[in-house]
Amino acid sequence: MDNARTIAAPSGAIAASRECIVRAVREARAKILLGVVTVVAIGRAVTAPPPDPGNHITPDMAHSAWHDISGRERSMRREAAVKFPGDLWSQDDDMHERENEAVRSYASKNNVRLTEVVRAMDDGMHAHWQTGGTVQATVPPCRPRLSY
Amino acid sequence: MSTEALLLSVAATSRWRRPVAFARSIAPRTWARIALFTTFAIVAKWFWLSHAGAMVDYRDAQYNSLFENAARICVTHFHELPLWNPYYCGGVYALGTPSARFSSPLFLITLIFGVLRASPLIAVMMCVIGLEGTYRYARSHGAGALGAMLAAPVFALCGFFPRSGAFEWINFLGFQLLPWAALGLRRAFAGEIKGAVMAGGAVGWMTCFGGTYAAPYTLLVGVLELAAALVRFRRDRKRLASALMLGAVAALLGVGLALVRLWPIAETLASSPRVLGAIDSNPPLAIAKMLFGAKIPFRGDFLVGVLVLPLALLAALERRNVWILGIACFFLWLASGFSAHPSGYALLRTIPPYTMLRSPERFLVPFALAYAVLVALGFGRLQRIARKRKWKPWVVTAALALACIDDGVLADNEWAWQRGRSLMAAPESSEPREFTNARGDRWLAAYYPGIARGTLSCFDDYQVPQSAALRGDLPHEELLADASAGKLERTSWSPNSIALHAELTKPARAIINQNWHPGWRVSEGTLADDEGRLAVDLPSGTHDVVLRFRPRSGIYGLITSLFAIAACVVLWRVRRLGRFGQLGVAVAPLLVALGALAFVHEPPRPIQRLTLPNGEPIVQTDPPAGAQTIDAEFEEGITLEAARAITQRGSDGPTLDFELDWRLSGPAPTGLGIFVHFEPDKGDSVNVDHVALATVAPFEAFPPNMTLRDALPGIAIESGKTYKIYVGVWRARRGGERLKVVKPGSATIDADRVLVATIHAP
Numbered sequence: 045m046d047n048a049r050t051i052a053a054p055s056g057a058i059a060a061s062r063e064c065i066v067r068a069v070r071e072a073r074a075k076i077l078l079g080v081v082t083v084v085a086i087g088r089a090v091t092a093p094p095p096d097p098g099n100h101i102t103p104d105m106a107h108s109a110w111h112d113i114s115g116r117e118r119s120m121r122r123e124a125a126v127k128f129p130g131d132l133w134s135q136d137d138d139m140h141e142r143e144n145e146a147v148r149s150y151a152s153k154n155n156v157r158l159t160e161v162v163r164a165m166d167d168g169m170h171a172h173w174q175t176g177g178t179v180q181a182t183v184p185p186c187r188p189r190l191s192y
Numbered sequence: 193m194s195t196e197a198l199l200l201s202v203a204a205t206s207r208w209r210r211p212v213a214f215a216r217s218i219a220p221r222t223w224a225r226i227a228l229f230t231t232f233a234i235v236a237k238w239f240w241l242s243h244a245g246a247m248v249d250y251r252d253a254q255y256n257s258l259f260e261n262a263a264r265i266c267v268t269h270f271h272e273l274p275l276w277n278p279y280y281c282g283g284v285y286a287l288g289t290p291s292a293r294f295s296s297p298l299f300l301i302t303l304i305f306g307v308l309r310a311s312p313l314i315a316v317m318m319c320v321i322g323l324e325g326t327y328r329y330a331r332s333h334g335a336g337a338l339g340a341m342l343a344a345p346v347f348a349l350c351g352f353f354p355r356s357g358a359f360e361w362i363n364f365l366g367f368q369l370l371p372w373a374a375l376g377l378r379r380a381f382a383g384e385i386k387g388a389v390m391a392g393g394a395v396g397w398m399t400c401f402g403g404t405y406a407a408p409y410t411l412l413v414g415v416l417e418l419a420a421a422l423v424r425f426r427r428d429r430k431r432l433a434s435a436l437m438l439g440a441v442a443a444l445l446g447v448g449l450a451l452v453r454l455w456p457i458a459e460t461l462a463s464s465p466r467v468l469g470a471i472d473s474n475p476p477l478a479i480a481k482m483l484f485g486a487k488i489p490f491r492g493d494f495l496v497g498v499l500v501l502p503l504a505l506l507a508a509l510e511r512r513n514v515w516i517l518g519i520a521c522f523f524l525w526l527a528s529g530f531s532a533h534p535s536g537y538a539l540l541r542t543i544p545p546y547t548m549l550r551s552p553e554r555f556l557v558p559f560a561l562a563y564a565v566l567v568a569l570g571f572g573r574l575q576r577i578a579r580k581r582k583w584k585p586w587v588v589t590a591a592l593a594l595a596c597i598d599d600g601v602l603a604d605n606e607w608a609w610q611r612g613r614s615l616m617a618a619p620e621s622s623e624p625r626e627f628t629n630a631r632g633d634r635w636l637a638a639y640y641p642g643i644a645r646g647t648l649s650c651f652d653d654y655q656v657p658q659s660a661a662l663r664g665d666l667p668h669e670e671l672l673a674d675a676s677a678g679k680l681e682r683t684s685w686s687p688n689s690i691a692l693h694a695e696l697t698k699p700a701r702a703i704i705n706q707n708w709h710p711g712w713r714v715s716e717g718t719l720a721d722d723e724g725r726l727a728v729d730l731p732s733g734t735h736d737v738v739l740r741f742r743p744r745s746g747i748y749g750l751i752t753s754l755f756a757i758a759a760c761v762v763l764w765r766v767r768r769l770g771r772f773g774q775l776g777v778a779v780a781p782l783l784v785a786l787g788a789l790a791f792v793h794e795p796p797r798p799i800q801r802l803t804l805p806n807g808e809p810i811v812q813t814d815p816p817a818g819a820q821t822i823d824a825e826f827e828e829g830i831t832l833e834a835a836r837a838i839t840q841r842g843s844d845g846p847t848l849d850f851e852l853d854w855r856l857s858g859p860a861p862t863g864l865g866i867f868v869h870f871e872p873d874k875g876d877s878v879n880v881d882h883v884a885l886a887t888v889a890p891f892e893a894f895p896p897n898m899t900l901r902d903a904l905p906g907i908a909i910e911s912g913k914t915y916k917i918y919v920g921v922w923r924a925r926r927g928g929e930r931l932k933v934v935k936p937g938s939a940t941i942d943a944d945r946v947l948v949a950t951i952h953a954p
Contacts, residue, residue, distance in 0.1 A: 074223035078230055085234045085241060085316055089309050094245030097617040122844045125908035129870070130850065130880040132887065137634065140649045144635035148616075159620040162639045166630040169665045181631055181665035183648045185658035185724075186281060187887060190468065190865065190924055191550075 098151060101160040109161050110168030113146045115176030132184040209585045212338070212592055219337035226324060229344065233319035236349055236603040239610035240312040240357060246615035247308060247638060253360030254637040255280065255651065256293075257619075260307045260362075261641050262286065262687070263294035267303060270686040273750075276709075276741040278687050279641045281650035282629055282662040283706035283726070287453055287746045288460035290654070293363040293402035295453055308618050315357050315365060322348030322368030326561065329371040330568035332378050333516055339571030342595040343500070346564035347371065349602040351482070351495030352557050354609035363402030367557050369394040373410045374417060374561065380438040381421035383431065385774055388442035389760045392778075395442075396449025396756070405554055407450070408545055413558055414442075416522065420515050437771045441763070444778035448756030451785055455745035463797050466548040466654035467883050467890070471928035473531035474553050479524065482553060483560075485605075494556040495605045496563050497598035503570030503591065504563055513569055520562035527555040530927060538927055542863075547925070548654075571595065627685055629705050631664025646706075659707050659724025666705055673701040673722070678732075688741040696732045703727045704739070710795045711743025721798055748788035755781035802894070804886050804903050812899045815853040823937035824946045826921050828864070829857030830891070830931065832939075833899060835948040837917065839909070846909050846953040850880075852902040852919060860891035864931070865924025866902065869945065872913040880904060883924055909953040918945035 101109070117139070124138035147165065151158040167173070169181060218224045234241070247253065263274035263286060274294055277286040286292060294302070298317065302310040326347040330340035348368060356364035373394035379387025391414070398406040418439055425432040447454065474482075484498040485491050508517045522536075529537045529552035537555075540546045571591060578588050621642040632640055632647025640647045648662050670692055672680050677700030684691040694702060702717075704726040712719055715738040717730040728737055759777045763769070769777065802810045815821075819834035826832070834853040839846055852866070868880040883890050885902040894900050909915060921931040930944040940947040 070221065071223050074221065074227045078223065078227040081227070081231045081234055085237075086313065088238075088241040089244040089305065089313050092242050092244040092246075092309070095615055095617045097620060118844070122908065125844075125847075125906070126910065129848075129878055129907040129909070130868075130882070130904035136649065137651065140633045141635050144633050147633070147636065157620065158617055158636075159622070159639050159642060162633070162636055163622065163643045163645075166632075166643070166645055166664070169631055170628065170667070172665070181663045182660065183631060183650075183662070183664075185660055186650050186652060186656040187884070188467075188651060188653060188655070190881060190883060 097159070098155045098157045101154075101156040101164060105154060105156060106160070106164035106167065107173055109147075109150050109164045110173050111176055113143060113150065113165060114168060114179050116146060117143070117179050118177045121180075131187075131189065133187040134189055136184050209589070212585070212589055215341070215592060216338045219341040225327065225341060226320065228341075229323040229327075230316070230320050232345065232599070232603070233316045233323065233348075236319065236354075236606045237312050237316050237357075237610070239607055240315060243610075243613075243615055244309040244312050245618055247618045248358070248360045249614035249616045250359050251635055251651075254635060256291065256360050256362060257307050257638040258641060258647075259286070259289060259292040260294055260299075260302055261619075261638065263292070263299065264302055264307060265641055266687045270688075272686055272688050274687070275711075275743060275746050276688050278627065278629075278706060279646040280637065281652075281656045281658045281707065282646065282648050283709070284656060285456055285460060285709055285711065285743065285746070287743070287749070288456035289652070290404045290457050290461070291363050291402040291652075293366075293400075296366075296397055296401035298401065311357075311360065311362055314362060315353075318365040318368040319348050319353065322353075322371065325369065325371030325375065326564050329375040329378075329561065330565045332375055333565050333569060334512075334572070335565065335568035336572040336575065338592075339568035339575075342571060342592065342599070343564045343568035345599040345602050346496050346500060346567055347561045349599070349606060350557070350560040351492045351602075351605055351609075352554070352560070354606040355493050358609040358613050364405065366398035366401040366403040366406040367409075369398045369401075369403075370406065370410055370413065370558060371561055373398070374413050377414050377417040377439070377442060380442045381417060381424075381435040383434050383438065385438065385441070385763050385769075388438045388774075388778075389445060389764050391442040392445025392449060392756075393760060395446035396753070399446075399450035400453050400753075405549060408549060409555070409558055413519075413561075414439075416519050434771060437775055441774050441778040444775075444782065445756060445760060445763075448759065448778070448781040449753055451756070451782070452746070452749040452753040455749040455785065456743065459745050460657075461548065461654060464655045464657045468548065468550050468925060472529040472537075472550060472552050474528050475531045476528070479527055479553070479556070482556060483563075489604060489608070490601050491605055491608060494553065494560065495602060496560050497601050499594050499598040499601065500567045500570075503574065503595070504566040505570070506573050507566040507568075507570035510569070510573055513566065516562055516565050516569070520559055520566065523555045523559035523562065527552050527559060529553070535927075541926065567595070626682075628666070628669050629662060629664055657707060657709070657724070661723040661725055662705055662707070669705040671703055671705075672696075673703055673727075674698075683736070690739045692728075692735075692737045692739070694730055694735045694737060696730060696735070698732045699730065700732075701727050701729050702737070709741070709743070710797055711741055711746065713740050713742050714738070715740075719795070744788055744792050744794045748785055748792065752781050752785045755784055800889060800893070802888055804888075804901060805905065808901075810886050810888060810901050810903075811894060812901060815899050816851070816901065819851065819853055820949070821937075822939045822946065822948060823935070824933055824939045824941070825935035825937065826933055827931040828861055828921075829896075830860065830864075830921055831855045831857070832919060832937075832946055832948070835917075835919070837949040837951050839951055839954060841954045844908075846911050848907040848909050848951065848953075850904045850907055850917070852904075852948070854885065854891070854900040854902060855898065856891065856894065856896040856900070858896050860894070860896075862890075862892050863923055863925035864891050865922055867920050867922055867924075867930075867945075868904075869918040870907075870909070871916045871918065872910070873915075874913065875910070880907065881924070909951075911953050914950065914952045916947060917949045917951065918942065919948050920945040 120139045120142040124135040128134035147161050151161045262277045262279045266274040274286045298314050323344040326344040327340045373391050376387045376391025421435045482492050482494040507513050525536050537552045619639040619642045625644050627644045630645040632649045634650045637647050677698050678696035680694045683693050706726050708721040708726045717728045720727040815834035819836040821834050824832045833855050836851040838849045865883040870878040933941050
């Protein structure tokens with residue numbers, strides 16, 4: 045009803061159209077702001093520099109990583125067995141946590157790429173590279189603990 | 193009063209009112225408000241955006257990133273739908289993985305920007321969705337625009353969200369859809385069909401986004417909103433009927449939209465349940481600390497801010513806000529877990545699917561929503577009181593400032609979580625090569641798909657259906673069970689399809705080094721389950737065999753969800769349908785799923801074999817020879833018949849082969865567990881608690897009046913120590929209390945534990 049009345053009066057019509065324009069400008073400003081901040085966010089995410097991955101691993105280093113880490117598997121498994129008696133999955137998982145620490149430690153100590161040390165461990169197992177210990181190629185099925 | 197004094201007074205008044213007037217002018221304008229919310233969300237996530245290419249150094253980040261990356265690889269490299277994930281556990285049903293988030297619309301962001309760079313962008317987007325949803329939900333409760341805008345961050349930036357982001361629990365950001373679901377239901381119960389579509393859409397989205405907690409919690413919010421509607425319309429049958437019908441429409445749409453995930457997840461968890469034993473308790477002080485922080489700077493796992501507490505209390509004292517106050521109190525009660533007496537959480541844990549949820553403090557998320565609404569209502573009440581009693585304008589401005597500071601505190605908490613993350617180099621992709629399974633390492637799981645490897649070592653919250661026969665050192669992933677039968681080679685491979693060429697001189701079994709699942713189909717021969725591995729039985733001759741993963745629940749669940757999207761569009765746009773017509777449109781998509789259940793055959797999952805690791809049956813008529821008779825009887829008709837403990841000296845140290853022999857007088861109740869305490873003469877005691885007998889199945893899976901052999905071989909013990917071994921039964925998945933020993937038999941009893949043996953480690 046209010047709108048009908050303002051449109052009926054000529055001066056009111058001008059006021060209404062002015063208000064419409066002001067509203068449209070305000071809305072356009074808000075949309076522009078929204079567009080700008082969205083572009084800023086996407087730009088920041090796309091251009092954010094990743095952490096330095098390190099150098100490429102050499103074939104010799106790959107063998108040495110495998111030899112060094114797999115050589116510790118037996119003692120790691122024994123420690124895990126004492127920590128989680130009777131729970132095969134937890135024992136294996138604990139061993140893998142220790143293995144993960146060893147892999148990361150090797151990568152950071154030698155400033156080589158973590159992905160490539162991970163790959164070296166798999167290559168060593170598949171190609172049966174020489175190892176200082178015994179390695180197990182299977183894992184027990186995932187049976188998570190009651191609480192963790 | 194002089195003219196000058198009057199002018200000064202007016203100027204002072206307008207100065208105090210200016211911020212309020214400015215904020216008030218923005219709040220009701222949708223685009224201005226969304227622009228403000230987006231800016232705020234970006235500022236709050238700025239540190240995360242600035243390290244978008246880095247991997248979070250946290251164990252759960254590994255598998256969460258892997259699930260998303262596996263789906264991305266499937267779409268971008270192989271141009272297939274992500275149905276099967278071969279990169280984890282030896283192959284898992286991707287759609288049936290409860291916490292995988294790739295089936296939501298936000299997967300598009302992952303496809304474009306990659307997994308790690310997409311995460312903060314998804315977080316920003318979900319935050320804006322949460323802010324706007326909270327604003328609208330608060331408005332629906334009668335809050336003013338300004339109060340609702342100021343209170344929105346109390347929910348959308350509450351400590352839970354930055355904490356989830358810091359651990360890469362991106363799927364938990366689905367909770368940001370909670371206000372939309374609640375708002376939709378309120379509107380549906382008020383008679384608006386668009387409300388039902390909104391609620392169904394929000395629930396469908398959060399479920400497809402891996403909303404393992406968000407969706408069940410939303411169900412509770414929905415029940416509370418329904419109760420409110422029933423009370424409101426108790427004297428108006430017509431409106432009551434309309435509310436119930438639209439509630440049903442919302443529920444049907446939610447189920448239909450989510451069916452692409454609900455059905456596969458239900459299948460997965462039905463065959464491989466999640467067994468939880470945590471007895472979580474959160475005393476009031478711990479909850480207060482999580483919500484408000486203990487000291488400045490305010491930090492908290494579920495921080496909502498203490499500065500706006502007076503506003504919430506102001507609203508809580510108003511009679512008309514009793515319902516939202518009740519909702520807040522209800523979720524506080526649930527969040528206290530087992531520490532409340534009586535415990536609502538304990539009761540809830542007996543009802544599926546809540547039996548599989550833990551961490552009751554997560555109920556503080558719906559509490560945060562109710563708190564945000566109370567804050568918004570409190571701000572409105574303060575404005576009304578100030579206007580009525582003609583208080584000085586600075587009172588409202590001060591409240592506005594306080595609310596803004598609280599929002600700043602929440603943003604500061606976000607930054608603290610983001611800065612506190614330990615970051616590591618992102619996984620890289622190697623040159624294209626053949627897929628094989630590696631033994632792997634779940635602590636580095638995210639690094640395997642990029643090098644075309646699957647990791648057999650894995651973790652998830654449920655008992656993953658995984659074969660123990662899978663190997664990480666095979667020269668070829670496909671092999672013949674009888675190598676002398678001929679030749680087998682892979683001709684093509686993708687996650688959902690494996691093509692093989694076989695030349696056989698006699699019938700043979702081709703084994704694929706991946707897990708079996710009933711959703712696999714084969715073009716020739718017969719599909720088989722070889723110790724849990726995928727296999728095909730082939731006749732002699734030359735064969736080109738193609739195995740394809742086409743699970744009924746995934747395919748027909750997807751079709752149902754697509755139809756549900758169409759139903760949403762119809763209901764949103766077509767006005768003249770009538771309530772029964774609307775109900776019909778909402779039901780229609782589910783007919784696809786029902787039809788598939790009736791007419792599409794899928795092989796049944798094999799019945800779980802109740803055998804010991806050495807192949808002997810767990811269920812026998814008598815205890816094995818050499819076991820010492822005990823006959824101690826517990827409550828619930830459970831008897832410990834006998835026990836056997838044999839120590840051995842191996843090359844790596846002493847071990848113990850331990851066995852408990854149980855007998856049930858009737859069907860066992862659910863939720864029981866066995867505790868075993870190894871108490872050495874020196875040093876700490878060791879617990880060998882377990883729920884599944886011989887790590888196979890819980891008590892309720894076994895028949896009564898038989899001996900049940902709970903064998904635990906190869907337990908490592910420390911040389912030179914003497915151990916006393918105590919055994920008992922407890923309600924591991926309920927309140928945690930021990931079952932009483934009603935008859936001691938021949939054993940010594942100590943605090944409802946049976947002393948079964950004393951051993952000396954050689």
